[in-house]
Amino acid sequence: MPFLWVRARGADLALRDPGHGPPVPLPIVPNGLRSQQVPRAYVDRLKAAGVIRSPAVERAVGAVPRHALLERVWTGEQGNWSEAELTLELAYSERALITRLGPDGNPSSSSSQPALVASMLELLNLQPGMRVLEIGAGTGYNAALIAVVVGDQSLVTTIEYQPDVVAQARRLLAAAGYGGIEVRAGDGFEGAADRGPFDRIVATVGVTDVAPAWLAQLEPEGRLLLPLRHGGANPVFDFVREGAGARGRYAGFSGFMPIQGALHDPAYAPPKWTDQERRELPAPGGLEEPGGLLGFWFHLGIRDPRTAFFEWKPDATHPFGLAAGEAGRVLVGRGSVVLAGAESLLADLRRHHAEWDSLGRPRVDAYEVLIGLPEQAGDFAVEGRLRPRLFRRL
Secondary structure (H helix, E strand, O other): OOEEEEEEOOEEEEEEOOOOOOOOOOOOOHHHOOOOOOOHHHHHHHHHOOOOOOHHHHHHHHHOOHHHHOOOEEEEEOOEEEEEOOOHHHHOOOOOEEEEEOOOOOEEEEEOOHHHHHHHHHHHOOOOOOOEEEEOOOOOHHHHHHHHHHOOHHHEEEEEOOHHHHHHHHHHHHHOOOOOOEEEEOOHHHOOHHHOOEEEEEEOOEEOOOOHHHHHOEEEEEEEEEEEOEOOEOOEEEEEEEOOEEEEEEEEOOOOOEOOOOOOOOOOOOOOOOOOOOEEEEOOOOOOOOOHHHHHHHHHHHHOOOEEEOOOOOOOOOOEEEEOHHHEEEEEOOOEEEEEEOHHHHHHHHHHHHHHHHOOOOOHHHEEEEEOOOOOOOOEEEOOOOOOEEEEEO
16 A cells, blocks of 8 residues: 655654545644645635635645645755755645756756645636646646546646656656546647647746647637746736637736746746946836836836846845846836946836836736737737737727
């Protein structure tokens, strides 16, 4: 009878494989919870945060054991990762967990932040019987959640680029009772035509563009949920197929591992500071307003391909700006801008801000994004990795 061993506060706990008989009582674990169950406090925390909003997602999050789909985890910061003791407290914490390090010592796979996972499940608006394709299997946790909501594991296909991650996901999903999910090794760019057409396609990796195969394999009016590269980050866009193209809206901010394969972006990492002297200057108007900073970043990403995100942390004082290699960079915050390099960068930033101001300081929800649809007067066209995308004011 297979077991998964997890150390919790110094005590080893044997977790019975759900596919091999009834649960076995285990020693008391933190908060008096039994280790073979998803802690109710975990579900309640996500409900209180407003990211679980439906009974279907609540049921799925309460059913799928995140700890059973983890083997090894790393914590730390960029360039300084160390393997962590896998505890129930860590498994059900509100943090993304690094589960693989690549040859360069940087993370290559993870179990995403639970709040982000639950939010995207709600955005998908899954219904029983829907067929779903996931790009980026990771640990298999998200695919298992999807399977619970749609009610049939055979309707879920997940594609993973890294063969060792595929092997682990298959093994752990089977041991946790989700062996009916199709876990494929390959480039998600190609999709899985033989398993479609799909009612929903979701990427759980940061993508640089919309692969033609995804639209081709999506049902008419099917939904496509993508952390799509924009302004140096990967905000989530919610697309609906429309003929041979798609129409979408900004749905929220996210942070994901970059996709590998045909859509890989070698410049995914935030740019580093140069040694140039830094000058702090007053910020232009409107950034202190609710949604103003994010709105200007979104507009800057539409208008200037040099837009970069420098810090992902929520408390970052100057999170984004323009990066121009050795010419320097200019960073934007609510109270000031910081210039390191050419004055022309500051002039460009002010020009973009003046345009944003003249448009009425639109927020991120003021635009729709069009892929493969006809351009109209007033659209902003942005070059993508494969094809232009259009940003249209609503």
